[in-house]
Amino acid sequence: MREDGMYSWRNPWFRWSVVSLVSLTVVSILVGFVLLPSVHGDFTAQGLWASICRAAGVPSEWSQAPSGGQSVPQPTNVVLERSMARAGGNAAVGRGGTLALNCTMCHGAQGMSASSAPNLAGQYPEVVIKQLADYKAGKRASSIMEALARGLSEQDIADLAAYYAYLPKARTAPTTYDESLPALVRVGAPMRNIAPCISCHGGVDQKLGAPWIEGMPRDYLVEQLRAFRSGERRNDSQAQMRSVARAMTDAEIEEVSAFYAGKASAGGER
Numbered sequence: 649m650r651e652d653g654m655y656s657w658r659n660p661w662f663r664w665s666v667v668s669l670v671s672l673t674v675v676s677i678l679v680g681f682v683l684l685p686s687v688h689g690d691f692t693a694q695g696l697w698a699s700i701c702r703a704a705g706v707p708s709e710w711s712q713a714p715s716g717g718q719s720v721p722q723p724t725n726v727v728l729e730r731s732m733a734r735a736g737g738n739a740a741v742g743r744g745g746t747l748a749l750n751c752t753m754c755h756g757a758q759g760m761s762a763s764s765a766p767n768l769a770g771q772y773p774e775v776v777i778k779q780l781a782d783y784k785a786g787k788r789a790s791s792i793m794e795a796l797a798r799g800l801s802e803q804d805i806a807d808l809a810a811y812y813a814y815l816p817k818a819r820t821a822p823t824t825y826d827e828s829l830p831a832l833v834r835v836g837a838p839m840r841n842i843a844p845c846i847s848c849h850g851g852v853d854q855k856l857g858a859p860w861i862e863g864m865p866r867d868y869l870v871e872q873l874r875a876f877r878s879g880e881r882r883n884d885s886q887a888q889m890r891s892v893a894r895a896m897t898d899a900e901i902e903e904v905s906a907f908y909a910g911k912a913s914a915g916g917e918r
Contacts, residue, residue: 722786722787722882723787723882723883723884723885723887724778724781724782724787724788724882724883724884724885725785725787726777726778726781726782726787726885728774728778728856728857728885729774730856732773732774732777732778732809733772733773733774733856734773737806738803738806739773739803739806739807739809739810740807740810741807741810741811741814742811743807743811744806744807744808744809744810744811744812744814745811747800747804747807747808747811748808748811748812750796751768751796751808754792755767755768756768756769758815758816759771759812759815761865763865764865764867764868764871765865765868766859766864766865766868767863767864767865768812768815769812769815769816769817770812770813770815770816770817770860771812771813771859771860772813772854772857772858772859772860773809773810773812773813774809774856774857775857775858775859775860776805776808776809776812776813777805777806777809778857779883780797780800780805780808780809781797781805782883783796783797783798784797784798784800784805787882787883788881788883789880789881821862821863821911821912822850822851822862823846823849823850823851823852823862823908823911824851824852825846825852829846829907830900830903830904830907832844832845832896832900832903832904833845833846833904833907833908834846837895840895841891841892841895842892842895842896843892845904845908849861850862857885861908862908862911862912863908863909863911863912864908864909865909866905866906866908866909869904869905869908869909870901870902870905873893873896873901873904873905874893874901876889876890876892876893876894877890877893877894877896877901
């Protein structure tokens with residue numbers, strides 16, 4: 649073998665290849681972990697590991713306790729079944745209406761909230777069942793709702809779900825592709841792993857367990873999306889909403905929330 653062989657540092661081609669490779673690596677790191685993340689409005693430099701996780705599209709911390717020493721709600725253990733979507737059966741609408749008297753202060757006498765609480769009139773029954781079960785088990789945090797749900801039996805929850813599903817629908821203006829839609833509602837953002845809202849939340853299609861959100865109070869929608877994004881709310885099955893909201897900017901959360909809240913102004917069945 650030659651003394652100044654192909655892989656000898658004295659070989660100019662070898663030196664050029666090594667320098668080029670190192671330079672390309674440095675440039676790639678700067679672009680992937682500094683330049684691209686910095687174009688997002690909510691970007692803050694939090695160290696190399698956070699930048700790597702952001703570029704890879706995964707959270708830098710999988711389990712992060714909220715400030716103040718509060719415990720983090722654990723993921724839901726509710727298994728959604730198609731039978732839950734059929735209001736009726738052994739459920740008693742009239743009894744559910746009596747139980748719902750405890751809910752009127754926040755959710756309205758007819759399931760239509762005058763505050764930032766969610767509207768429940770016409771809501772899918774499996775949505776009400778799942779959320780009440782999560783509150784009861786401490787899987788979704790709310791001092792008021794946890795206290796109210798703790799004393800509910802499975803029959804109570806089924807009756808409440810049947811009652812709210814029976815009420816004149818608050819689904820005032822179903823979302824369709826025939827109207828002007830925000831980009832995240834219509835097509836999502838595939839490069840950021842954000843599915844289109846319309847594919848799960850009614851109007852065009854409804855994923856079992858996904859609530860009808862047209863006409864919901866804007867402040868409620870903003871609050872829940874931010875809670876999913878931060879991991880404060882964790883009762884979404886298979887982290888579906890957390891995966892979506894984690895990549896959303898504040899501006900996108902505001903835009904989507906304003907769009908769905910604005911559907912109530914279109915009028916409709918009451």
